[in-house]
Amino acid sequence: MNTLGGALDKAAKATENTLERVLPQPHGLHSRIHEAMRYATFAGGKRLRPFLVIECAGLFGVEAARASRTAAAIEVLHTYSLVHDDLPAMDNDDLRRGRPTTHKAFDEATAILTGDGLLTIAFEILSHPETHPSAEVRVKLIARLAEAAGCNGMIGGQMIDMVAATRSFDAEEIKLLQRLKTGQLFEFSCEAGAILAEAGPEHQDRLRAFARDMGLVFQITDDLLDVTSTAEKTGKAVGKDQEHGKATLVSIYGIEGARAEAKKISDRAVASLEPYGERAAALRDLLPFLLTRES
Amino acid sequence: MNTLGGALDKAAKATENTLERVLPQPHGLHSRIHEAMRYATFAGGKRLRPFLVIECAGLFGVEAARASRTAAAIEVLHTYSLVHDDLPAMDNDDLRRGRPTTHKAFDEATAILTGDGLLTIAFEILSHPETHPSAEVRVKLIARLAEAAGCNGMIGGQMIDMVAATRSFDAEEIKLLQRLKTGQLFEFSCEAGAILAEAGPEHQDRLRAFARDMGLVFQITDDLLDVTSTAEKTGKAVGKDQEHGKATLVSIYGIEGARAEAKKISDRAVASLEPYGERAAALRDLLPFLLTRES
Numbered sequence: 284m285n286t287l288g289g290a291l292d293k294a295a296k297a298t299e300n301t302l303e304r305v306l307p308q309p310h311g312l313h314s315r316i317h318e319a320m321r322y323a324t325f326a327g328g329k330r331l332r333p334f335l336v337i338e339c340a341g342l343f344g345v346e347a348a349r350a351s352r353t354a355a356a357i358e359v360l361h362t363y364s365l366v367h368d369d370l371p372a373m374d375n376d377d378l379r380r381g382r383p384t385t386h387k388a389f390d391e392a393t394a395i396l397t398g399d400g401l402l403t404i405a406f407e408i409l410s411h412p413e414t415h416p417s418a419e420v421r422v423k424l425i426a427r428l429a430e431a432a433g434c435n436g437m438i439g440g441q442m443i444d445m446v447a448a449t450r451s452f453d454a455e456e457i458k459l460l461q462r463l464k465t466g467q468l469f470e471f472s473c474e475a476g477a478i479l480a481e482a483g484p485e486h487q488d489r490l491r492a493f494a495r496d497m498g499l500v501f502q503i504t505d506d507l508l509d510v511t512s513t514a515e516k517t518g519k520a521v522g523k524d525q526e527h528g529k530a531t532l533v534s535i536y537g538i539e540g541a542r543a544e545a546k547k548i549s550d551r552a553v554a555s556l557e558p559y560g561e562r563a564a565a566l567r568d569l570l571p572f573l574l575t576r577e578s
Numbered sequence: 579m580n581t582l583g584g585a586l587d588k589a590a591k592a593t594e595n596t597l598e599r600v601l602p603q604p605h606g607l608h609s610r611i612h613e614a615m616r617y618a619t620f621a622g623g624k625r626l627r628p629f630l631v632i633e634c635a636g637l638f639g640v641e642a643a644r645a646s647r648t649a650a651a652i653e654v655l656h657t658y659s660l661v662h663d664d665l666p667a668m669d670n671d672d673l674r675r676g677r678p679t680t681h682k683a684f685d686e687a688t689a690i691l692t693g694d695g696l697l698t699i700a701f702e703i704l705s706h707p708e709t710h711p712s713a714e715v716r717v718k719l720i721a722r723l724a725e726a727a728g729c730n731g732m733i734g735g736q737m738i739d740m741v742a743a744t745r746s747f748d749a750e751e752i753k754l755l756q757r758l759k760t761g762q763l764f765e766f767s768c769e770a771g772a773i774l775a776e777a778g779p780e781h782q783d784r785l786r787a788f789a790r791d792m793g794l795v796f797q798i799t800d801d802l803l804d805v806t807s808t809a810e811k812t813g814k815a816v817g818k819d820q821e822h823g824k825a826t827l828v829s830i831y832g833i834e835g836a837r838a839e840a841k842k843i844s845d846r847a848v849a850s851l852e853p854y855g856e857r858a859a860a861l862r863d864l865l866p867f868l869l870t871r872e873s
Contacts, residue, residue, distance in 0.1 A: 316737040370687075370690065372685075395662055399694075403727050403733065404729065418712075422717045433699055435608075438694055445687060459607065463608070
């Protein structure tokens with residue numbers, strides 16, 4: 284687990300250094316929006332998506348310093364989705380990573396604007412020449428991120444999630460929901476590494492397939508935690524899916540069935556990294572880590 | 579007024595044709611988000627920002643068909659800001675252009691996602707090669723839009739607007755608020771014409787200065803309407819600024835003083851278009867139209 288632990292730490296540090304530089308320091312009459320954007324972003328998350336960007340870029344020899352702006356863009360985009368998801372009209376969560384959510388620490392209107400500000404700055408970060416010297420590469424990253432995060436990607440998944448609360452879904456519908464809601468951003472994170480390296484489309488496809496499997500494992504283990512863990516361990520409310528009568532792969536396959544499915548997909552994800560040899564060590568180690576995580 | 583009326587109609591049609599193509603048709607389990615994005619967008623607005631993009635691009639001979647994707651991107655971005663602004667936690671408006679606001683016609687969670695989806699698709703539209711064959715130009719449009727719409731632009735202005743409700747502002751503070759909240763997007767709309775045409779920075783600067791003045795005239799006349807008009811004429815709630823005790827240039831200068839200020843700025847805006855001769859006819863006509871508008 285040392286390779287993984289070290290790589291996660293390194294990716295988190297590189298990304299946080301970049302975030303520190305690219306997020307505005309609070310200033311002016313509108314300083315509250317800067318404060319809230321920083322509050323939401325610097326909340327001690329795992330920085331899993333930045334790790335994926337940096338490790339996937341590293342498969343092709345791209346340095347972490349070069350990949351960290353793209354990693355930062357994805358992280359603020361992910362953060363915006365959490366801030367809006369937590370709002371009273373959405374999941375109505377008071378707690379996130381053990382701290383008050385943004386609308387609790389500030390207020391609801393500020394949280395809405397904070398999410399909007401983070402989403403917007405994600406594209407501003409990617410558009411800057413420091414992200415990559417080639418405008419073609421930058422615009423490709425932007426096009427793919429907008430697709431992955433948009434109404435046929437992550438936002439589409441959140442919409443399906445709202446429908447899911449109103450009727451029962453079958454396993455295929457749940458997989459579609461999860462592929463959109465959380466999977467698309469994982470796919471983009473991995474693909475971004477190949478785009479930054481200007482590797483061919485076969486690498487983009489391979490890394491997206493890896494990410495798709497990894498995302499499913501992430502989601503199944505997240506659903507398992509919702510059933511089996513405590514708020515103390517996860518730092519957020521648990522048992523919410525059951526409480527809301529929301530179907531998950533766990534409610535369909537049962538706990539043991541879901542664990543077996545996660546293991547099967549995890550093995551396939553690891554196998555897909557085979558061509559990258561030792562450079563993929565940390566990415567490979569991520570799968571058993573997800574399977575056994577407690578938060 | 580014929581030049582202006584015809585040009586506004588033409589810009590609205592070109593933009594709406596493009597919006598019809600670029601906004602997804604409702605499909606799949608998440609069709610509700612597509613429906614809500616279309617509901618918010620096709621609401622019969624004046625399409626003032628698309629008009630600015632298309633007319634400013636036209637100053638340099640760029641055809642409306644070429645400029646209409648950029649116009650569409652700005653219009654969906656503007657629409658997102660209205661959808662979020664209308665939310666209960668923000669301005670809490672039930673009515674927009676005489677119809678139920680998005681959260682009233684759908685629900686609050688859908689309206690939040692709709693705004694997010696419109697903001698995201700604005701960048702997706704700009705990133706596409708049909709917007710401009712040069713990736714350098716596309717990424718420049720994206721960088722400038724993100725800046726104009728972000729936490730030091732439009733969103734910053736919305737944050738200041740919230741502060742404005744809690745204490746009294748002087749004229750300079752109100753002008754800053756308005757320059758950020760509504761002015762930045764006008765500035766980008768005009769500048770985008772020069773960027774699309776790959777005209778020099780002197781044209782970008784000149785058109786931004788024009789837009790800054792035009793935006794102030796727009797805002798002062800909007801504030802005047804809030805005081806002097808009826809809901810029937812404007813299709814939205816009026817008297818809200820006074821009711822909320824919010825300072826505007828009208829409350830500081832008085833109705834006649836504000837009218838005089840608007841006239842002075844309008845004259846300056848018209849003068850700045852002088853180098854463009856007859857090609858600027860519709861842009862020039864916009865100013866007297868704003869000064870005398872009733873909605």
